Amino acid sequence: MVPHLTTALTGPINELEQRILESMPAIERWFRLEWMEHTPPFYTSVDLRNAGFKLAPVDTNLFPGGFNNLTADMLPLSVQAAMAAIEKICPEAKNLLLIPENHTRNTFYLSNVATLKRIFTQAGLNVRLGTLDPDVTEPTALNLADGSSLTVEPLVRNRGRLGLKDFDPCTILLNNDLSAGVPRVLEHLHEQYLLPPLHAGWALRRKSQHFKAYEEVAKKFSKLLGMDPWLIHPMSVPVEGVDFSEGQGLEALQAQVDLVLSKTRKKYKEYGINEKPFAVIKPDAGTYGMGVMTVRDAKELVDLNRRSRNKMSVIKDGQEVHQVLVQEGVVTHERVNDAVAEPVVYMMDRYVVGGFYRIHADRGADENLNAPGSSFVPLAFAQSSQLPRPGEKPGASAPNRFYMYGVIARLAMLAASYELELTDPEAEVYA
Amino acid sequence: MVPHLTTALTGPINELEQRILESMPAIERWFRLEWMEHTPPFYTSVDLRNAGFKLAPVDTNLFPGGFNNLTADMLPLSVQAAMAAIEKICPEAKNLLLIPENHTRNTFYLSNVATLKRIFTQAGLNVRLGTLDPDVTEPTALNLADGSSLTVEPLVRNRGRLGLKDFDPCTILLNNDLSAGVPRVLEHLHEQYLLPPLHAGWALRRKSQHFKAYEEVAKKFSKLLGMDPWLIHPMSVPVEGVDFSEGQGLEALQAQVDLVLSKTRKKYKEYGINEKPFAVIKPDAGTYGMGVMTVRDAKELVDLNRRSRNKMSVIKDGQEVHQVLVQEGVVTHERVNDAVAEPVVYMMDRYVVGGFYRIHADRGADENLNAPGSSFVPLAFAQSSQLPRPGEKPGASAPNRFYMYGVIARLAMLAASYELELTDPEAEVYA
Incomplete structure (x- = not known):
């Protein structure tokens, strides 16, 4: 299951791994206490870079695609986390409206949407897909690579509520990062839960705010572990x-x-x-x-x-x-079959539900791998055989490395939570 | 992974399976609403019997042993569910005192204790074992079959608190069913969380109360699905x-x-x-x-x-x-390699975290299988490949059958929640 990974087996990261493993109960408790004060984003994926001497998040995605890249073994964790999330946000929920990216017939992306639909159906919701694409004026089937299909439907806005024809959801889940701006149809929805909120979209979100929040989180966490925050923080x-x-x-x-x-x-x-x-x-x-x-x-x-x-x-x-x-x-010194690799960790609610390696054979260790030509090696981050094993030699155990990745990814998720609180335009209303 | 199962492929159970699958979102929502009103037991295992024409719980265990019989793949689900449970009960928890059965050097049982210890450590707690056995007067190592060992320590009672030497837990988890009565050392612990509560132990618990509560739950659920409660309820x-x-x-x-x-x-x-x-x-x-x-x-x-x-x-x-x-x-018509089999479903908090078949080669279809000579076939109840697949022919799909088992087992867990509310000696204090 675990691909052959060439990771840097010496240097500060191994000390960090050691410290993180030894501090597992303290770290988990620290997260528990943070989540008492802060609300985790609904779902999050985090790109990490492991330089051997430093491990840092470089991108925190609040509208994760790529759930299809998680192994099938991991899906029950997503279902369970989705249940926990729904229970907290809207336990009486019946219908979920999922809004994917526009104009996409990319079957990889559609497979991500199908996976999300499956997860939320199994968590106990009637899931239907609505599109922001104005060209879709009637229910339209989109074909997936596996021969199945998904139906996207035009949105129907009715005063304070958004839905589809004969479908009135209490929760709307965005899998569309709103790069093109906030569509009017999503504004002023006061009667329904819109997740993530509009200010999490790229129309309003700024990486600089995220990394400022991350710096604060990294400093807090580093104080807990008695270490230099630079080891986990990119300036x-x-x-x-x-x-x-x-x-x-x-x-x-x-x-x-x-x-x-x-x-x-x-x-x-x-x-x-x-x-x-x-x-x-x-x-x-x-x-x-x-x-x-x-x-x-x-x-x-x-x-x-x-x-x-x-x-x-x-x-x-x-x-x-x-x-x-x-x-x-942050250079990546990880390789899968000689190709440069970086881990991507998936979370739902506060839980790590899976991950994979993004690899790119034509890119260098100091280049962005999120580019055409990249591929994915699913990693059972969360499998039992991947659960941490204290006592292993630092750097020698993939499970221990993956636990550390899950910790750093959760720090980035926590930073996103800080960030969204600070940038919430309605924050004063609730304060 | 899935052993060859001979299950009854005709009769009312297939109609029930069909109805349960079609109603999945409604069922999950129904559970969500029930859990808003009722607290799930901390952990539960339920023995089921599938007669082909009827599927019913026959034993609901509130101090489950046998976590070691779950496949390693399932453990992350237990860890995640344990995290969710701790977060609700006592998010600031640091130390967990686990009290296993007394006088046991049974390595199967000890392996269950080791698995529980691992689950709660990874959920972020410092876990130590305390024993009710008065013969244990100093920390004692017990050897497991895999060469590892567990240390049990004598309990230290200090006014309102129970702990070990130099170990003050905020939560005490019983894996001892108190068949021998409620030990004085566990009484009047008002400052600590004792889970499950004393009245869940066999010193006070009665199966008749459980099955009375289960009858109520089965009737409610059967009304939701429009079916005869007898199909899931043993008189x-x-x-x-x-x-x-x-x-x-x-x-x-x-x-x-x-x-x-x-x-x-x-x-x-x-x-x-x-x-x-x-x-x-x-x-x-x-x-x-x-x-x-x-x-x-x-x-x-x-x-x-x-x-x-x-x-x-x-x-x-x-x-x-x-x-x-x-x-x-309730006769069991299930067989694993010709041996009579009955499914056992494990839950933590409100989540199904795994299960296995208890099989007994020397017993008949109408006999109790929980007897010397039984063995266990782990079943990946919760693996993705085991998640329900709507559209499959009733009875033909193991995942669909397992989903149904998880539903019926959760009904029994819900009944245990009703039962514990009714039998809570301190209920009036909190009402």
Whole structure:
């Protein structure tokens, strides 16, 4: 089941693994206490990078696709977590309206939607699919690779409620990250539960806010374990007023890249790490791995060619990029069958329900792997044989490594919870 | 993974399976609403009997042993359910004191204790074992079959609190069914959570109360599905003042056996079932399958020999039997490799976390299988491949059958919740 993984077996990560394993009850209790104060996002996936000397989340997705990449063995964990989530949010729930991405006939994505539908049906809900796509005016069947099909239906808005024809849901689950903006049909739904909330979508969400919250979480957690937060935290600086296509704001960007690189260099020196620091520039809003670039020297930004500029300036759903995040690059030293790999951890409610390795044969250890050509190796993160085994030599046990991944991914999920509280436009109403 | 099962593939059970699968969201919602009003027992295992024409729980254990019989694949479900349970009961919990059965060096049972310890450690608790056995006066290592060992320690009572030397738990988990009575050391613990509560132990619990509560639950559920509750409910009548060794009270017992047999005969006629009815006599308090006998005719009770009388009169921990339950016998038509089999479903909090078949090669389809010589075939009840698949032909799909088993087992768990509410000596304090 577990693919052959080449991970760095020495260095600070092994000490971290050791400390995390020894502290398991304290860590689980710490999370329990945090979840008493903060509400976990409904579902979350987190991309991690394990450099051997450092392990950090680099992307926290609040509208996870890819549930189809989890092994079938893991699905009961998702069903159980979904039951727990529904019970807390809306125990009387009967109907769930699932809103997937628009305009997609990508069978991989549809398979994710089918998996989500299955999970929530088995958790005890009548699940139907509604689409934000205005071109869908009647129930439309979409074919999946396995020969089955999914029916998406046009949304019906009725004063304060959203539904489908003859379908009035009490809960609406978004699997659409709202990159194109918040559709009017989703606004002012006061009678129904909309999950995740609108401000979790990329129309309003900012990576810089997430990583600021993550820094706070990482510091708290590091204090609990008595360690340097840098070991689990990628330095991140937002830069505004950037226009790649017009070549504007690039000096300010260069300055921040320089800053991040020199801070990283200092840390590498402190830990005796013989690597060349790099930074990653990514749009402050947006996902799908679009508009991401790796920079090893701020000067590279001077000589950007037209193609690179275009690639950086427009991302998913045609959104222009004007604010970016400069993030300390975290090299991945993990390999699956010689291809560069990074772990992705899936969570529902507060629970780790599975994960997989995203691998990319044509990319380097310092590059974004969320790109065309990537593939997935499901990992039974949560299988019993993958449950942690205290006493194993650090770095030698895959289960122990996966437990650590689940801990760091949950820190990123907790940061998303902090972030959503801070950015909630209705926060004062409930305060 | 799934052993070859010979189950009855025709008759009312298939209609029931069909109805249960079609009603899955309604059933799950019904449970959700019930759990809003009632607290599930901390953990539960339920023995089921599938007669092909009828499926019913015959024993609901509130101190389940046998967690070691679940497959390793299922353990993450237990860990997740344990996390959910702890979070609700005592989120700030740090230490858990687990009290196993006394005087046991049975390595199968110890392996169950080790599994429980592992589950709660991974759910984030420091777990230590304390024993009620007065002979244990210092920490004592008990060896397991796999070469590992467990340490049990003497209990330390300190005014209102119970613990071990240098170990002050906020939660005490009993895996000891208190057949021998309620030990004084467990009484009046007002500052700590004692789970399950004392009145769940066999010192106070009565099967007749459980099956009375189960009748109520079965009727409610059957109304939801529009079906005859008899299909999931074994008729049960308590009889007091029975003394097998002195031969007293046997006429009253015969009368009740006659009644149960004639009622069963009537039902068999109604459903066109060509089987000989039988009744099972079991102690109203007590477990371990002791003091259980199958009766096909009330007259059999007249001619009981000395050996049978002795077997019926004294059960676990030397307790004498004076009150029994006469229960409609439910034949099992399931076989694993030609041996008679009955499913056992494990739950933690409100979740089905696994199950197995108890098989006994030397027993008949109408006999108690919980007896020396039984063995266990782990079943991945909760594996994804075991999640229900609507659309399959009734009776043809093991996953669908297992989903149905999980539903009926949860009905018995819900009945235990009703039962514990009714028998709670402190109920008025909290009302």
